[in-house]
Structures are given as structure tokens and as C-alpha cells.
Amino acid sequence: MPTRPGPHPEVVVIGAGPAGLTAAHELTRRGVPATVLEADTVVGGISRTVEREGWRFDIGGHRFFTKVPAVERWWHEVLPDEDFLSRPRMSRILYAGKLFDYPLRPLNALTNLGVVEAVRSVASYVKARIRPPRDQSHFEGWVSARFGDRLYRIFFKTYTEKVWGMPATDIQADWAAQRIKNLSLGTAIRNALFPQRGQTEVTTLIDRFQYPRTGPGLMWERATEQVRGAGGAVLLGARVIRLLRDEDGVTAVEVRTARPAGPSTRDVLPADDVVSSMPLPELVLAMDPPAPEHVQAAARALSHRDFLTVALVVPEECGFPDNWIYVHQPEVRVGRIQNFGSWSPYMVKDGWTCLGLEYFVDEGDDLWESRDEDLVALATRELDQLGLVPTAAVERGFAVRMPKAYPVYDEGYDRQVEVIRAWLAAEVPNVHPVGRNGMHRYNNADHSMVTAMLTVENILDDAGHDVWSVNVEEDYHESGGAPAGEGWAAVPAGTRAAAGTGRSAPVRSRGPRPVRAA
Numbered sequence: 001m002p003t004r005p006g007p008h009p010e011v012v013v014i015g016a017g018p019a020g021l022t023a024a025h026e027l028t029r030r031g032v033p034a035t036v037l038e039a040d041t042v043v044g045g046i047s048r049t050v051e052r053e054g055w056r057f058d059i060g061g062h063r064f065f066t067k068v069p070a071v072e073r074w075w076h077e078v079l080p081d082e083d084f085l086s087r088p089r090m091s092r093i094l095y096a097g098k099l100f101d102y103p104l105r106p107l108n109a110l111t112n113l114g115v116v117e118a119v120r121s122v123a124s125y126v127k128a129r130i131r132p133p134r135d136q137s138h139f140e141g142w143v144s145a146r147f148g149d150r151l152y153r154i155f156f157k158t159y160t161e162k163v164w165g166m167p168a169t170d171i172q173a174d175w176a177a178q179r180i181k182n183l184s185l186g187t188a189i190r191n192a193l194f195p196q197r198g199q200t201e202v203t204t205l206i207d208r209f210q211y212p213r214t215g216p217g218l219m220w221e222r223a224t225e226q227v228r229g230a231g232g233a234v235l236l237g238a239r240v241i242r243l244l245r246d247e248d249g250v251t252a253v254e255v256r257t258a259r260p261a262g263p264s265t266r267d268v269l270p271a272d273d274v275v276s277s278m279p280l281p282e283l284v285l286a287m288d289p290p291a292p293e294h295v296q297a298a299a300r301a302l303s304h305r306d307f308l309t310v311a312l313v314v315p316e317e318c319g320f321p322d323n324w325i326y327v328h329q330p331e332v333r334v335g336r337i338q339n340f341g342s343w344s345p346y347m348v349k350d351g352w353t354c355l356g357l358e359y360f361v362d363e364g365d366d367l368w369e370s371r372d373e374d375l376v377a378l379a380t381r382e383l384d385q386l387g388l389v390p391t392a393a394v395e396r397g398f399a400v401r402m403p404k405a406y407p408v409y410d411e412g413y414d415r416q417v418e419v420i421r422a423w424l425a426a427e428v429p430n431v432h433p434v435g436r437n438g439m440h441r442y443n444n445a446d447h448s449m450v451t452a453m454l455t456v457e458n459i460l461d462d463a464g465h466d467v468w469s470v471n472v473e474e475d476y477h478e479s480g481g482a483p484a485g486e487g488w489a490a491v492p493a494g495t496r497a498a499a500g501t502g503r504s505a506p507v508r509s510r511g512p513r514p515v516r517a518a
Helices: 018-029 069-078 106-113 115-130 139-147 149-164 173-179 185-193 217-229 280-285 293-300 372-385 413-427 445-461
Strands: 011-014 035-038 049-052 055-058 084-088 091-095 098-102 208-212 233-236 238-246 249-257 265-270 273-276 304-315 324-327 336-339 352-361 396-407 431-433
Touching (some): 018 273, 035 238, 049 217, 069 217, 139 173, 149 352, 217 233, 280 413, 280 431, 304 372, 372 396
Parallel strands (some): 273 431
Antiparallel strands (some): 084 208, 249 265, 336 352
16 A cells, blocks of 8 residues: 655654554554653543453443455454353343343343233233334433333333433433344244354344454454554653644644652653543543634533443353343442453453453542442442352452543534534644544444544555544444445545444433532
């Protein structure tokens, strides 16, 4: 593949998550020595693997599954095949002390509910088919129309509201349509009666996935090594302070780098192009001279949902075969529980496993500000309360916080993003937002990677790809086919990258975002 003729451009990449490292890898592969700036002390972003005392934790759970051939090839170029495991997908829902298969299997669900509740649920479903809810513009109405009100309240409402911290009636139906694409009670019944291995037509029915043997961080640690080996730089503890610009665009990036000993240092790196996966609002607010006030206001209007995991070490027999269990019981605050031993035996120790209790939070709220030992005590107590693991069986625990894990799609967020996009394109055209936080889009890792790949082609080849067309489409990527050609490169500027290559996050249909008291 040809590179841009003449001297190599000075490319600064902000962020060492999937998008940033993919961009740096593609640049250095083509002889452009990019410099990656990562504010944290580890690479991978939310796709990192955290290690504490020999235990490894996946932040949020990352199944490696893609319909994009270019991404599939990239994964296996960075990691040899022997570093991948083929893992069975298993998830269940915990409700009223019982575990229900997920995706829902009607016989399992109705048996666990008991005769009386099963009859009520079937009657509720029939009623919804005859007289659907009048308002299906929000999550509650959309799901109730397809499963009935009773099954909606049992299997959808509580978990969804825990994740997003808002009533289900304030989440627009678009998210439900994309997250549980093609799945209805009728679909669930058909798949229960006529199961098909390798199912990928419905998002929630995929039965196997790839997984790096020591967690997703292995991919990004190896990519970092390869970027450095090809002449690039990956600087950790390097926080971007300012992006210096003139009438043509950004000319340099000022960075403050923390040192293990002694004061931090400040450097100014010249930049012909900047690939940014830092949160989009922070990118705007770091501009010098500042962006106009209306653009800054748009940036400040965007928000994120934050995330923390409490990992508890327990005997292996206290684990479960699931990758994770969704907790649909409102009396506890935990939203989901992972068994890291079910993701990979290389993440745990012989005779033991590690359970990750996931809490969806807002930075600065009571959980976020709690001491680690208090979070471990809470998670231990809730694990016992749920009847999964007795308190005495917990050996020890660790707390891991992840800020800005999920971009929030508030009502009007899309208008704010458009304001920012238009200003960036007009005033700093050499700044290229990529990835989940960089574009304020609820990307999967593979689609974050696609935005980076296309951006590198834009920088080096003047390819003219519309990177913003990659992501939120009508279908979730696991239910869509791959586009023609290289899986993404054949898409002309201004068109959709590929139907079925993205997923959405909730759009709040009305009202301000609720703030939980600390």
C-alpha cells in the first residue's frame, strides 16, 4: 500500500485504546512514526485487562466477534492464533432467586416463573399482541409490545434502568430496536424449538466468540509493542493539556507527562495531523485559542455514564459457567456479575476463580467516592444476599473504577455533536475524532477500529472516507453482513459505511438527566 509522497507527516494520536492504537499501528506499518499520548498508565482504554496480585479482570466483558473482515485479519495479525481461545457464550438472568436462560427460552422461563406467573405472563403477551401499547416510542412500550408487560418488567426493566440511571420510559425505543434486533417472544420460541449452532442472525443469540487467553488487554499490549518496534512512540501518563491552533488547524499538542519520581514535565509536540480518541468534550475544551462559546456549550452538554467493577476472589466451586449473569433484582445495586474463569482459565488461579460485580455509576456519586474496602464489603454482602456465594467464601477483593465508560445519548445530544463536528471540520480539519469517546458514539471495539483504519487512509491517501458514517446504523453489527471489498474500504465518502455495523445507546426521550445524591 503506498504512503503519502514526500516527508512523513507528524501525527499525534491521543489515547491508547482500541481506536488510538489501531491508528498508530496502521500509521507505523506504513512507515509513519506516530506518537501516542495516553493519560493513563496502562493501554487498552475500557478494553484493558486489569491485573491485581496475579488476578486479571476484564472491564465490562469484551467478546471478540466481528462481521468486518479487515478487523478480523488485524486481530490475527497482532496476536497469533494460539493466543485466542474459542469460548462458549453463556449468559443468564437472575430474578427472584432463580436463574433464567438468556436469550430467553420460553419453557425455561415459564417453568422458573411457576404456573400462576407463567399463565399471567402468557396472558400479558397475548394481550400485547391483540392490543399493543399505544406509546412505543420509549423502551418500555417497545419491549412490552413484543414480550408483554409482565415479561418486560421481569426481564428487561430493572437491569436497563440500573445501567443508564434513568427510567425506562425516558429511553427512546431506537435503542431497544438496535440492542435486541429481531428478537421477540416468537423468535425466542422458534430458536428454543429449532436451535442452530453458530447462530448470528439475532444479536442476542450468538453462541461462541473469540477471546485472548489472558484477556482483551493482551491485544492492546501486543499492539503497543509492535507500534514501538516499528518506530512509533507510546507515552503513558501523558495527559493532553492544550491543542494549539492557527487559521489552518492544530499545529501542536501540549502534553504533561507524569514521572515516577520528581515533578511532571511539559512538552509541545508539533502536529501535522491529530487522531483523537480522547472524550469529544475534552477535545473541544482543550483548544487554544478556545472554540466559540456555542461550541464549548455543546461540548459541556455531552455526558457519560461511569463504571466500576468489584472483583471478589472465591473458591472455584463458587463460580458458575456463565460469562456473566444479569441481575434483575432491584433490592441490590449490582447490575451484572462476571465469572472471569469462564472467560479464560488463564485469568484465574488453580482452585479459585474471580467474580466481577459490575456497578453502573456517575463519577462523584456515593459508590464512586466510596473507599475500596467499603465497595468490597458491599459486593460481598450483595453476593451473599443474592444467594450466589456466602460471605465466608470470599477470600479478598479489589475495586476498579472506569470513568467515561459509556457516552450518554441525552435528548438533543446528536445536535450537540453536529455543532462540534461542523466546527472541527471548518476550523481544525487536521483533527480526526475516532472511537467511542472520541466521537461520542457507543461503538464496539471493532467499529472503533474501523474509524481509525479509515482515518489513516484519509490522512495518508486523501481517501475521503466519511468516518462518521461508521457506527450507529439500523442494525447491530452481529446481525448484519459484511459489506463488499475489504469490509469497509469500498464505501464512498458521504455514504453509510455498512448497514448492520454498529449499535446504539439509549436516547433519553425527555427531561434532564437525574443526578444521584452523593
